Amino acid sequence: MKKFMLLYALAMLSFFSCKKKDSDPSTPTYTCTTCKTTPDALAANNASSKGIYKGVIAGSSGTIMFNIANNGSLITAVMILDGVTINLSSAVTWVAGQPYVANFTGVLNGSPVTINFSVGISGGTPTINASNIPGHPNASLKVIKETSTNMIECFEGSYNTTLPETGTFNMIVLRTAGIFGGVSRKTGSSVINEFDGTINNNQLFGAGQTGSIGTINGDQITGTFIDGNSKTVNITARRTL
Secondary structure: OOOHHHHHHOOOOOOOOOOOOOOOOOOOOEEEEEOOOOOOOHHHHOOOOOOEEEEEEEOOEEEEEEOOOOOOOOEEEEEEEEEEEEEEEEEOOOOOOOOOEEEEEEEEOEEEEEEEEEEEEOOOOOOEEEOOOOOOOOOOOEEEEOOOOOOOOOEEEEEEOOOOOOEEEEEEEOOOOOOEEEEEEEOOOOOOOOEEEEEEEOEEEEEOOOOOOOEEEOOOEEEEEEEOOEEEEEEEEEEOO
């Protein structure tokens, strides 16, 4: 079942912060009115631990963005979880030629939030080592470094099948690089699954999956396919960061 989740959980996303745009009524597209259309990351930080890191959260649903001295010395993070914005900060300064490892802290509903973030010297393997988010003990966060030539887009949502089964699916898309990844969780389960794949001509191909599992149309992802258990899987997703 875990392998199945990794391959099919592409996206029936929550609709906050996105707006319907009238075009072809048979294939409507959606525009996230609060999302960037160009990278936040600066070219000078492409091969550095400095820069912008964006990602998604499953275990509830949300997004997160780390700013590691991208333009100056400011080091902050913004997490949006179930529509609630949590501002995070770190007292650890960035030092050239060293990995960056720090706790980011903030407050959610009056209780402290702590997220431990680390990244290598050249910006490789950004990792959430641990997190303490009140009310979300099983939350999983996945982050990727943005560069000046590869903008990161974050999608949130869910999937449903004729098993029947439903769950959360949140995905990170790098269209220029032609890849995606993300996290998913079955409704009622504490098990988090990670997945990845490639993008070709706006078609999504999950790792190990035969045929396309979805299509990117503007800021929306939709798809229907048959899984390995001959069950129909419906996916739909919308960008929120």
